[in-house]
Amino acid sequence: MIDQFKKIDVNGENEDPLYTYLKEQQGFKGFSGMKAKLLIPVVKSQDKDWKTSSNIKWNFTKFLVDKNGDVVDRFEPTVEPAKIDEIIAGLL
Secondary structure (H helix, E strand, O other), X not given: OOOOOOOOEOOOOOEOHHHHHHHHHOOOOOOOHXXXXXXXXXXXXXXXXXXXXOOOOOOOOEEEEOOOOOEEEEEXXXXXXXXXXXXXXXXX
């Protein structure tokens, strides 16, 4: 039986294949807004290639997948939920 709620790695040599695929389809696009000022110094201290690597930088990174299974977009935790709502509505 597969434990679908177990903790998985999203970066590194043991990362789950789903996240390998998602990151290949939609790379890191940067942080934005006021939250970025707080998040960038923390991420920068942990990952020297943070600007160019597709790694998941922080909790709550989201990927939007359409009804055909295509990865449409990636949203970092600094993106306001209202922006994501607009894009989802456009896909419906």
